[in-house]
Amino acid sequence: xxxxxxxxxxxxxxxxxxxxxxxxxxxxxxxxxxxxxxxxxxxxxxxxxxxxxxxxxxxxxxxxxxxxxxxxxxxxxxxxxxxxxxxxxxxxxxxxxxxxxxxxxxxxxxxxxxxxxxxxxxxxxxxxxxxxxxxxxxxxxxxxxxxxxxxxxxxxxxxxxxxxxxxxxxxxxxxxxxxxxxxxxxxxxxxxxxxxxxxxxxxxxxxxxxxxxxxxxxxxxxxxxxxxxxxxxxxxxxxxxxxxxxxxxxxxxxxxxxxxxxxxxxxxxxxxxxxxxxxxxxxxxxxxxxxxxxxxxxxxxxxxxxxxxxxxxxxxxxxxxxxxxxxxxxxxxxxxxxxxxxxxxxxxxxxxxxxxxxxxxxxxxxxxxxxxxxxxxxxxxxxxxxxxxxxxxxxxxxxxxxxxxxxxxxxxxxxxxxxxxxxxxxxxxxxxxxxxxxxxxxxxxxxxxx
Numbered sequence: 001x002x003x004x005x006x007x008x009x010x011x012x013x014x015x016x017x018x019x020x021x022x023x024x025x026x027x028x029x030x031x032x033x034x035x036x037x038x039x040x041x042x043x044x045x046x047x048x049x050x051x052x053x054x055x056x057x058x059x060x061x062x063x064x065x066x067x068x069x070x071x072x073x074x075x076x077x078x079x080x081x082x083x084x085x086x087x088x089x090x091x092x093x094x095x096x097x098x099x100x101x102x103x104x105x106x107x108x109x110x111x112x113x114x115x116x117x118x119x120x121x122x123x124x125x126x127x128x129x130x131x132x133x134x135x136x137x138x139x140x141x142x143x144x145x146x147x148x149x150x151x152x153x154x155x156x157x158x159x160x161x162x163x164x165x166x167x168x169x170x171x172x173x174x175x176x177x178x179x180x181x182x183x184x185x186x187x188x189x190x191x192x193x194x195x196x197x198x199x200x201x202x203x204x205x206x207x208x209x210x211x212x213x214x215x216x217x218x219x220x221x222x223x224x225x226x227x228x229x230x231x232x233x234x235x236x237x238x239x240x241x242x243x244x245x246x247x248x249x250x251x252x253x254x255x256x257x258x259x260x261x262x263x264x265x266x267x268x269x270x271x272x273x274x275x276x277x278x279x280x281x282x283x284x285x286x287x288x289x290x291x292x293x294x295x296x297x298x299x300x301x302x303x304x305x306x307x308x309x310x311x312x313x314x315x316x317x318x319x320x321x322x323x324x325x326x327x328x329x330x331x332x333x334x335x336x337x338x339x340x341x342x343x344x345x346x347x348x349x350x351x352x353x354x355x356x357x358x359x360x361x362x363x364x365x366x367x368x369x370x371x372x373x374x375x376x377x378x379x380x381x382x383x384x385x386x387x388x389x390x391x392x393x394x395x396x397x398x399x400x401x402x403x404x405x406x407x408x409x410x411x412x413x414x415x416x417x418x419x420x421x422x423x424x425x426x427x428x429x430x431x432x433x434x435x436x437x438x439x440x441x442x443x444x445x446x447x448x449x450x
Contacts (some may be wrong), residue, residue, distance in 0.1 A: 001065070002027065002065055002066060002067040002090075003027055003028060003065050004027060004028045004029075004030075004060045004062070004065055004066040004067070005019070005022045005027050005028070005029050005066070005067045005068075005069060006029075006030055006031055006059050006060060006066055006067070006068045006069070006084075007019050007029070007030070007031030007032070007068075007069050007070070008031065008032050008068065008069070008070040008071070008074050008078065008080050008081055008084075009031075009032070009033060009034075009070060009071035009073060009074050009094075010030075010031030010032065010033050010040065010043065010048070010050055011033035011034075011035075011037050011039050011040040011043070011050075012033075012071050012073065012094070013039070013138075013139050013140060013141075013148055014071070014094050014098075014137070014139060014160070014162065015031075015069065015071050015094050016039055016040075016043055016148060017137045017138060017148045017149045018069060018094060018097055018098060018101070018137065019031065019043060019048060020043070020046065020147070020148070020149040021101065021135075021137070021149055021151065023046060023047065023048060024149075024151055028060070029047075029048045029049075030048060030049040030050065030058070030060070031048065031049075031050055032050070032051055032052070032053075032054065032055070032058070032080055033050060033052060034052065035052060035434075036052060039141075054078060054079040054080050055080070056079055056080050056083035056084075059080065059083065059084065059089075063084075063087055063088060063089045063090075066089060066090075067089075067090050067092065067097075068084045068089045068090065068091045068092070069091075069092050069093075069094055069097050070091065070092075070093060070094070071093070071094050072093060072094075072164070072165045072167075073385065073386045074386075075386065093165075093167070093170075094167070095162070095165070095167030095168070095169075095170040096170050098137060098159060098167075098170065098171070099170030099171055099172075101137075101157070102157050102159060102171060102172075104155070105135070105155045105156065105157045106155060106156045106157070106174045106175075107157050107159060107171060107172065107173040107174055107175075108123060108134070108156065108157070108158045108159070108173060108174065108175045108176070108285055108289065109158075109159045109160075109161040109168070109171050109173035109175075109176040109177070109206075110123065110158070110159070110160055110161060110176070110177045110179065110281075110285075111161035111162075111163060111168050111176060111177065111178050111179070111199065111202055112163075112177070112178050112179025112180040112181070112213075113163065113179075113180045113181060113182045113184045113195070113328065113330070114179065114180050114182070114326075114328055114330055114331045114334070115179035115180055115274070115277070115278055115281070116139065116160050116161065116162075116177075116179055117138065117139040117140040117160060117306055117309060117325075118140075118270075118275065118278045118305065118306050118309050119177060119179060119278045119281045119282050120136070120138055120139070120158055120159070120160040120282075121136075121138050121140060121142050121303075121305075121306045122278060122279060122282040122299075122300070122303050123136075123158050123282040123285050123286060124136035124138065124142070124150055124158040125142065125144055125145075125299055125302075125303050126282060126283070126286045126291060126295070126296055126299040126300070127152075127154075127156065127158065127286070127289075127291065128145075128150060128152070129295070129298065129299040129302060130286075130291050130292065130295035130296070130298075130299060131295075132154060132156070132289075132291060133152035133153065133154040133156070134150060134152050134154055134156040134157065134158050135149075135150055135151050135152050135154075135156070135157045135158070136149065136150040136157070136158040136159070137149060137157070137158070137159050137160065138150075138158075138160055138306075139160040139162065140306035140307060140308060140309060140325070141306065141307040141308075142304075142306060142307075143304035143305050143306060143307055143311075144302070144303065144304050156289070159171060159173075161173070161176065161202065163184070163195070163198060163199070163202075164188065165188055166188070166198050166201075168198075168202050169198070169201055169202060169205070171202075171205065172205045172206075172207065173205070173206050173207070174206075174207050174208040174209075175206070175208055175209045175210075175211070175285050175288055175289065176202070176203070176206045176209075176210050176211070176225075177210075177211045177212070177230075177281050177282075177284070177285060178199060178202070178203065178210070178211075178212045178213065178216060178218065179213055179278075179281060180213060180216075180330065181195060181196050181199045181216055181217070181218075182195075182328065182330050184328055184359070187356070187358035187359075187362075187387075196217060199218070200218065200222045203218050203222045203223040203225070204222060204223055204224070206223055206224075206225040207224070207225060208225055208226070208288075209225055209226045209227075209228060209288050210223050210225040210226070210227045210228070211227075211228050211229070211230055211238075211239070211281065211284045211285060211288070212227065212228075212229055212230075213229070213230060213231065213277075213281070214229040214230065214231040214234050214236065214237040214240075215229075215231075228259070228284065228288075230277075230280045230281050230284050231277070231280070232273060232274075232276055232277040232280065235257075238258065238259050238284075239256065239257065239258050239259075239280050239281075239283070239284040239287075240256075240257050240280060241254040241255065241256060241257070241266075241276050241277075241280055242254065242255045242257055242262075243255045244273075244276065246341075250271040250272070250341070250342030250343070251267065251268055251269065251270070251271050252267075252268045252271070252272075252273065252275075252276050253265060253266065253267050253268075254266050254268070254276060256279075256280060256283055256296075258283075258284065258287055260287075261293070263283070263293045263296060263297050265297070266279070266283075266297055266300055266301070267297075267300070267301040268300060268301075268303075269300065269301050269302055269303045269304060269305070270303060270304070270305040270310065271310065271338070271342045272310055272335075272338030272339075272341060272342055273337070273338060273341060274310075274334045274335070274337075274338050275305075275310070275338075279300050279303075282300075283296050283300065308323055308324060308325040308436060309324060309325055310322060310324055310335060310338060311323045311324065313439060313442075313443045314442075314443050314446045314447070314450075316450050318425065318450075319424055319425065319426075319427075319446060319450050320343065320346075320425070320426045320427070321424075321426075321427045321428070321429075321442060321443060321446055322339065322426070322427070322428040322429075323428070323429045323435075323436065323439050324428060324429070324430055325430075325431075325432055326430045326431075327354075327355040327359070327430070327431055327432035327433075328359075328363070329363050329366035329367050329369065329370045330370075332352070332367070332370040332371060332430060333369075333370045333373070335428075335430070336348070336350070336370065336373045336374060336428075337373075339426065339428060340373075343426055346425050346426050347375045347376070347425040347426065348374040348375050348376070348425070348426045348428060349374070349375065349376040349377075349378065349422070349424055349425070349426065349427050349428070350371065350374040350376070350377050350378070350427075350428050350429075350430060351378045351379075351380065351415070351427070351428070351429045351430065351431075351435065351438075352367075352371060352377065352378070352379055352380065352398075352429075352430045352431060353380040353381075353382075353383050353412075353429075353430070353431030353433045353434075353435040354367070354379075354380075354381075354382045354383065354395055354398065354431070355382070355383050355385060355431055355432040355433050356382070356383070356384070356385055356386075356387055357382055357384060357387050357388075357389060357390040357393045358387060358390070360382055360393055360394075360395070360397060360398065361390060361393045361397070364397040364398050364401065365401060367398045368398050368400075368401030368402045368403070369401075371398070371402050371404065372402050372403040372404050373404070374404050374428075375404060375405055375406065376404060376405065376406040376407070377399075377402055377404050377406070377407040377408075378407075378408060378410055378415070378418070379395045379398060379399050379402075379407065379408070379409045379410070380395065380409075380410060380411070380412055380415070380431075380435065381394070381395055381411060381412065382394065382395055383431065383432070383433025383434060383435075385433065395409055396409065415438065416438070416441055416442075416445065419442065419445065420445060420449075424446070427442070427446075429442070
């Protein structure tokens with residue numbers, strides 16, 4: 001049996017949740033990550049030994065009692081990965097590890113090319129706030145609990161089911177949600193039909209109830225589970241919102257309609273229509289799990305959201321700063337639409353850092369269309385993550401096609417000096433790379449000048 005777990009890529013959001021889980025279970029946890037971050041510093045404060053250069057000698061020597069977990073974002077020729085393979089350690093991908101943890105528990109999984117992090121985090125909050133409890137492995141940091149891991153004695157596990165590298169096929173949920181099936185990760189899938197094929201394979205692994213966003217191409221032939229649908233406001237969906245009213249803070253009040261009845265006067269604690277839609281999806285799973293309607297209403301109202309999802313860092317008259325993880329054209333469009341809805345008539349200046357050369361190449365037109373909806377665009381260089389540069393692929397592929405009134409390309413090192421000189425109404429930073437490193441400096445700069 002293992003008493004040590006070593007993580008290659010411990011600072012990833014999914015990896016860190018599993019690391020925290022094993023630490024909470026009393027195992028010795030250590031690992032490598034490429035760069036320090038707020039998350040790795042938090043893990044170190046929790047007692048995990050982390051280093052930032054490949055150092056195979058730091059891996060526990062007792063391979064019979066040490067499990068090694070790695071993320072597929074790590075290059076295959078990374079020295080530590082080569083070392084553990086050569087020495088014969090038991091080596092598991094992150095997704096396989098999560099699948100093994102979920103075995104023997106009632107798994108509630110949230111999948112989708114966007115929307116899954118907020119929906120799964122809200123679902124976990126409903127279970128915890130209601131008193132039922134759950135363990136949860138989340139793809140973001142819950143603002144209610146300041147963590148991406150919840151642990152409970154109740155054998156219910158809420159898992160964000162990631163489609164990257166077909167990871168979600170390691171899960172066999174009792175209940176699952178599919179929020180979206182858009183083209184993404186085409187470096188893995190090739191085309192949108194193969195993306196949909198993977199989601200259908202995931203649907204086939206759901207045993208009890210599958211809840212899909214209304215209109216997605218999933219049918220009875222794709223799953224043995226009961227299939228129900230949800231929507232923001234489409235009355236043909238099994239779960240949907242009615243009587244939607246916006247308050248003076250931009251938050252929405254609504255009735256949740258479901259097959260057995262209605263939860264009246266729901267209040268979404270986070271602003272924007274997309275959060276109502278996420279609330280409908282999370283509430284649908286909770287209702288299927290037997291959580292009382294009144295407990296669901298209370299939890300939805302007290303949900304504070306997820307860090308880097310419509311995350312408001314500065315909000316004073318005439319100046320607002322929002323940070324968001326959006327890195328796919330559909331996500332950008334949804335968030336920009338939500339900002340326009342919450343803050344009508346104001347000027348939006350967006351900073352966007354493209355994530356991955358392949359995604360930029362595959363969706364340059366779609367990115368340009370989505371970003372054309374802002375008033376001013378500051379485009380940064382591509383964040384490469386796991387990829388090497390692709391000749392001819394750069395942020396300029398997007399910039400040349402954007403049709404907003406003002407647009408420019410900056411290097412990261414130029415950003416703060418530029419912003420200090422600019423009048424700002426609504427500033428929003430988008431991206432899945434390291435653009436989050438600017439949150440504190442931007443917030444501090446706005447505090448000083450407002």
